Amino acid sequence: MPVYFYAPDQPYGDFSNVSRHGVEMDGLWWPTVEHYFQARGRIGP
DSSP: OOOOOOSTTSTTGGGSTTSSOOEEETTEEESSHHHHHHHHHHHOO
């Protein structure tokens, strides 16, 4: 059974990359995983 999670306000939306669940990565706090992903594309690995 596939699980779809495109929008944060839909079922399983907590798994969306734009869900408002902050994460700490690389010693910095990011409001969403999408923020981290976009920043990594600009500053490199």
